Amino acid sequence: MIEPAALAGQLKNSADKPLLLQVGFETLYAQGHIPDSKYCGPGRDSNGIARLKTCLEGVSHKRAIVLYCGCCPWAECPNIRPAFEAVKAMGFTNVKVVHFADNFGQDWAQKGYPVSSGE
Helix, strand or coil: CECHHHHHHHHHHCCCCCEEEECCCHHHHHHCECCCCEECCCCCCHHHHHHHHHHCCCCCCCCCEEEECCCCCHHHCCCHHHHHHHHHHCCCCCEEEECCCCCHHHHCHHHCCCCECCC
16 A cells, blocks of 8 residues: 555655556546546456556556555445456556545545546
């Protein structure tokens, strides 16, 4: 796991940024997401996992990857755990998930971290 504050600092200060993949709901991604992140389908269903696998085609298995959703409180998120398990099963070794205790809005946007909107 990585906490939002740690990720925000890493994105601001790092030349070697991780591959950011949003694995939640497309409407939430369109409303607001971490800049330079890519929407890769909801991790909760087989279509979303297939889309996630497509997003990772050609990516080095050693590349730093950060997955996030933020649709709801961490303990209730239907997307992040299946997405994480799928990425690990594909052989990726440097994978983290963002710990949004409540949701993306509260734990990222309202903290003043950068947000992009649209597709």
